[in-house]
Amino acid sequence: MDTRRAAILYQPPGLVPFAQAWRWQRQLQQRLLAEPQALEAVLLLQHQPCYTLGRGASTEHLRFDPADPPLPLFRIDRGGEVTHHAPGQLVLYPVLDLQRHGADLHRYLRDLEQVVIDLLLAELDLVAERSAGFTGVWLEGRKVAALGVGARRWISQHGLALNVDCSLEGYAAIVPCGIAQRPVGRLADWRPGLRAAALAPQLLERFSARFGLALRPPLPAEALEAAWDSDPRAGIGAA
């Protein structure tokens, strides 16, 4: 008997502007807030290059003037310090009612880490690990997955970003997650030729197994609002 609960999987194609994905997440979060019985949802996508800061993040970890960022910069409603998104990075945004998953934010973060750890071991034969006090997933001392979560009434948004074959150049302009002397890495450096898209199905399978979800595509009535032409500068300023 499959005891997994249904959840909706959105996989927007192409490179999604950060502001668009954020808007979608809030739309999904609103739906769960308004209808507590509504299905949970997951977004899996890749972003156009950008930087994001957690709500309490320090701008000290930026190696540029926040008023004049080299890439779009957003201060967003998640925990954690600055991070970078770029094509080749798998970004997973679960919009879950965490009360259905134990109502425990630390446990949720550990579960997200475990999804990546299990994925790397099973699919790539790579032994990744946690580092106590440094949330994220680490491979030989390099951080390959960054986490940041925000919740309202236990409805989550934001999530994890796994560096598969993205360029790491953008990280040079920041201190990722505010941790100096702890470099970031990408899986393609261990498994040459690996592409983000190729790893996406397995990531979803690991995620849905750990969280007891059965992912399915959206019904027409569940479609996200149409993409809108966002001004990439729209989110700036708050930083």
Add this chain to the structure above:
Amino acid sequence: MATHEIFMPALSSTMTEGKIVAWLKQPGDKVERGESVLVVESDKADMDVESFNEGFLAAVLMPAGGTAPVGETIGLIVEQEADIAAVAASAAPAAASAAAAPAAPASAPPAAATAPAAAPPPAAAQPASAAPLAPPTPAPLPSVSAPPLLAVAAPAANGRLVATPRARKLAQQLGVALEALRGSGPHGRIQADDVLAASGQPVSLPRVAEGPGPAVAAAPAAAANPAGVSPAAAAPAAAGQAFGRPGETVPFNALQQAVNRNMVASLAVPCFRVGYTITTDKLDAFYKQVKGKGVTMTALLVKAAALTLARHPQVNAATSEAGMAYPAAINVAVAVAMADGGLITPVLAAADRTDLYSLSRHWAELVERARQKQLKPEEYSTGSFTLSNLGMFGVDRFDAILPPGTGAILAVAASRPAVVAGNDSSISIKRQMQVNLTCDHRTIYGADAAAFLKDLAQLIETNPESLAL
């Protein structure tokens, strides 16, 4: 005047304190029921904290950037706009400290993410994922140094120090020596702003209002209820974990079955229990000194128990078929609840002979591996004595079930401020915690248990520094 407290919510069973990222409302602002009032961060997760009451934010007791223990009152909401001024202005010291103090116990003993014990079944059902205590929030506040702490705790009897409770609290958190300050309040009373100014913190925004008077009368039980008041209201936090949904029956997992077998086996052991109240002011002060070096409260308690056991080998012994078995070493096991059910007791071997810092490091590593289910059998099955700490939940007393093959288990409750009458008829406020030793009477007698507890209390009360030697 109806006043509702906003508490630091428990966003995780392993969360002991949270950082206030931002107040979304300022004192005086109207607040709707269900509206987000502030944002709390723990680890890499943010949570909006909502008001369960319609009213007005009357006071912010902990400004953005500050860190508060779970359960601490961090803001006040009044129902009537007319009451804002009264709450914000009244700086009735007694009442405000009463509001803050009882909520704070979690700050003391919790430390590690240890939890229930081979303890009673209800406790075993507690969640508590055993992640090592996130040394979470990169708190911008300078860590507390000891001298001002003591100064705050014990205002000089002669040159009496006059400061508002909020100022004292801030001074403690920011490491500011109150005696060095000149108060700007009435009759030179030291205000929160004076402390902020002395610490170099911005004074302007958000304004820190002083606590209110008698209106802070929310039921103490509400402290368990994170952001607010009506438990019926939508939300969140301290919700206990369940493994099944209403109407379901869920099979025990392997670990739960193992715990069940051990717990039932204990019914064949003639157990008795002895309790003791231990004053922890010195231990707490010492903990603050060494916390920065990675020492956890769990390691301190383990070390204290182990050193005392070295002098009371009878309490480290167990009943075997051949007679009373005295283990070759003092191996202290600590109960840790697993997120997905059951509990495990990682062992700190030869804890009496291992230094405090190694114990702390080793413990963090054991807990992490326990969580990942990577412990080897000898790492969780070789305890000669067990410790169960529920202090992080604010529990004031409990008793634990004796694990098979051992002679005693110590249940440690929260350290809480208490009014203490001294033998000389003095009255003072001290932090106290209750401990409760469960023993197998075949090997350990009442006098053995009592002597052990007396020595343990003496060590913790008079000489905690020796734990680091």
